[in-house]
Amino acid sequence: MHKPMAVTWIVDEDRLFADMSGSTDPSDNPCTACGGCCAHFRVSFYCGELSDGLGGMVPVELTSKVNDHLACMKGTESGHGRCVALVGELGRPGIGCRIYARRPSTCREFSPWEADGRPNPVCQQLRHRLRLPSLAPLLPEQVAPLAPA
Ligand code: SF4
Numbered sequence: 001m002h003k004p005m006a007v008t009w010i011v012d013e014d015r016l017f018a019d020m021s022g023s024t025d026p027s028d029n030p031c032t033a034c035g036g037c038c039a040h041f042r043v044s045f046y047c048g049e050l051s052d053g054l055g056g057m058v059p060v061e062l063t064s065k066v067n068d069h070l071a072c073m074k075g076t077e078s079g080h081g082r083c084v085a086l087v088g089e090l091g092r093p094g095i096g097c098r099i100y101a102r103r104p105s106t107c108r109e110f111s112p113w114e115a116d117g118r119p120n121p122v123c124q125q126l127r128h129r130l131r132l133p134s135l136a137p138l139l140p141e142q143v144a145p146l147a148p149a
Pocket residue numbers: 037038039043073083084085086087096097098099100103104107
């Protein structure tokens with residue numbers, strides 16, 4: 001039996017968020033030795049999440065305007081760029097998000113595992129590009145709670 005992972009699921013209305021802040025040990029929090037997703041996607045989100053908007057928390061100075069409705073994290077504007085909030089060396093222990101508690105909903109929704117506990121295949125691909133091993137499925141007791149109907 002493999003070790004439980006440090007994931008906490010948060011259901012907010014019809015959205016499912018993953019929180020991995022409970023550990024900085026790569027053996028139960030693989031994100032702390034990866035960073036692949038934070039250097040691959042354009043990380044865009046509704047501008048109401050910005051700290052200068054409607055009560056949002058994402059630091060506006062770390063973002064770029066996409067259009068009148070969307071912002072994105074600086075560095076990720078064109079995709080395949082590293083987010084300005086990412087600190088550390090890709091694929092090495094110690095990498096992390098310096099605004100983790102204030103990161104956009106886009107980041108909160110992208111989990112290493114699907115809600116049913118299977119590894120997220122896109123996460124796996126990004127890990128493999130960094131020569132990191134595949135993730136094991138979550139233990140049955142760690143599967144995400146069902147979102148409210
Ligand atoms: S805000 Fe944090 S979690 Fe989101 S892409 Fe940037 S470094 Fe990654």
